[in-house]
Amino acid sequence: CGRHLLVSYLRTSNRSDSRHSWAILALLVKFIRQYWPNTRIVFRGDSGFYRPRLLSWCDRNNVDYLVGISKNSRLLKDVEAPSKLVRDTHQKVGDKIAATYRFRYQARSWKYPRWVVARLEEGELGSNPRFVISSRYDDGFKLYYEQYCARGDMENRIKDQQLYLFADRTSSVQWWTNQWRLILSGFAYTLFERLRAHLKKTPFERMSASNLRLKLIKVGAVIIRNTRRIRVLMSDSYPYKDELTDLVRRLVPG
Known part of the structure; x- marks a missing residue:
């Protein structure tokens, strides 16, 4: 949370990255809302923390989230048209081009569709798409670059x-x-x-x-x-x- 340490928890090496993250998040949310009941809470993590049941829990408990999701054939198909525009622009100007594209997406394990923000990047090494699931409808650039990428500072901590x-x-x-x-x-x-x-x-x-x-x-x-x-x-x-x-x-x- 900012520069403040909330939890120091060690996983065993044979456990997944998100092991017990659901339980830890639930305890933190319960504690925070005891003292600040109206505070907006945002759960942010990379694709290692993507779990459908965790996102459903956030929806039920009014916790916003920005969580990365690994690319797959369906996601890549949904962004074919904007990806082509980014690719064509890169071929014209020669520099690296990046853009965001927001759309609705529903995986098979989801009960309802969610917002997904795609970061579409084209450079000398080819395309480099990234995808983030968001609980809020907001500007794609703001969601990805200002909010999701800000987790890089947490990595530094x-x-x-x-x-x-x-x-x-x-x-x-x-x-x-x-x-x-x-x-x-x-x-x-x-x-x-x-x-x-x-x-x-x-x-x-x-x-x-x-x-x-x-x-x-x-x-x-x-x-x-x-x-x-x-x-x-x-x-x-x-x-x-x-x-x-x-x-x-x-x-x-x-």
């Missing part, structure tokens, strides 16, 4: 936790041990997010956890303690001394 906060250290043969390590990594991520909250309107606001740790946390200093005070002496060549001083002042209670 996941990478932040995996690479720099050691969420990938799951080498134990016991599932619970690895899950506990993932939870600890989630705690660390949450602490960094709270740190970023005190760094608004500074160059550090959107830095990765790796850069924050390198520039503001892993800092060499000499600590001198006596009966009256504790002094922290930093090197004059440390380039972020003023920023760190301001951050410490913000973190001091009162």
Whole structure:
């Protein structure tokens, strides 16, 4: 949800990508609506989270969704005409051309049709269509590029936790041990997010956890303690001394 971590859940390697996603989503929706009953909730995920029963649950519980769906022969047939227009335009101008096309589609496992947004792209390597299922009737460009593609920032947050906060250290043969390590990594991520909250309107606001740790946390200093005070002496060549001083002042209670 934005930059905030909601769940840290580890699947076993022999389970599907969307294992337990339905149950987790139901718990999150129940919790959110206890405190914010009128908040619009949007479930967004790639094609790994496409499950017809999950979408039906969202429809019944007033949860909007933007979920990718793998291309198939029926979807490709439905976009033949707009795909030809994109292809012809590419042949005329020579540059990569992309457009969106919104249409109604019903798979065999669906009880009713849903809106599908097709991203049609034509370039030097040929056509590259992508499809997204949407619960809302809205502009195709807005749905795909502004809302669905925004999940790329979420992927960066996941990478932040995996690479720099050691969420990938799951080498134990016991599932619970690895899950506990993932939870600890989630705690660390949450602490960094709270740190970023005190760094608004500074160059550090959107830095990765790796850069924050390198520039503001892993800092060499000499600590001198006596009966009256504790002094922290930093090197004059440390380039972020003023920023760190301001951050410490913000973190001091009162």
